[in-house]
Amino acid sequence: MCRIARPYRLLPALTAMVLLGACHDDRAPLFAMDRAGGARLQGDPERGRQLIAERGCIACHAVPGVSGPSSRVGPPLGNMARQAYVAGLLPNTPQNLVRWLMDPPAVNPRTAMPDTGLQLADAEDIAAYLLRNAGAREKAQ
Numbered sequence: 001m002c003r004i005a006r007p008y009r010l011l012p013a014l015t016a017m018v019l020l021g022a023c024h025d026d027r028a029p030l031f032a033m034d035r036a037g038g039a040r041l042q043g044d045p046e047r048g049r050q051l052i053a054e055r056g057c058i059a060c061h062a063v064p065g066v067s068g069p070s071s072r073v074g075p076p077l078g079n080m081a082r083q084a085y086v087a088g089l090l091p092n093t094p095q096n097l098v099r100w101l102m103d104p105p106a107v108n109p110r111t112a113m114p115d116t117g118l119q120l121a122d123a124e125d126i127a128a129y130l131l132r133n134a135g136a137r138e139k140a141q
């Protein structure tokens with residue numbers, strides 16, 4: 001006799017499970033999301049690392065894997081793969097990072113970072129290093 005009534009007792013628990021499920025944040029990490037979205041990360045990270053050393057970036061930034069004065073004029077760049085925004089403005093996708101690197105004042109006229117005259121291929125290589133390698137080195141240090 002009670003058999004019919006019993007499933008209804010589970011209803012509050014089921015409702016709670018559905019609601020909790022709805023609140024669960026199952027978004028993929030930024031980097032994986034970019035890949036899934038088809039945004040390819042091009043570039044040669046090792047050349048990117050060399051460019052960071054040669055183009056004076058370390059005069060203003062601390063970059064894992066690139067020796068220099070550990071300057072704090074700009075933010076340290078070991079966390080780019082996990083950041084939500086580039087320079088607090090652009091959603092952090094490989095394309096937006098490249099866009100920033102090629103001409104920061106075009107993105108934000110008030111930024112203290114100058115246009116360092118990078119070509120597209122340079123910016124892609126640097127972005128590849130910052131998004132793939134610098135973060136791993138930061139963890140290892």
Ligand code: HEC
Nearest residue numbers: 055056057060073074075085086087088111112113116126
């Ligand atoms: C004269 C100092 C200076 C130089 C040189 C410089 N930057 Fe910057 N950079 C800054 C400053 C200051 C910021 C913060 C800008 C902002 O938030 O508006 C910044 C921001 C950035 C960001 C965004 C960081 C973040 O946390 O979102 C990246 C990436 C970056 N720089 C890469 C480079 C690279 C690569 C080079 C060399 C090609 C370089 N910078 C050269 C000063 C500099």
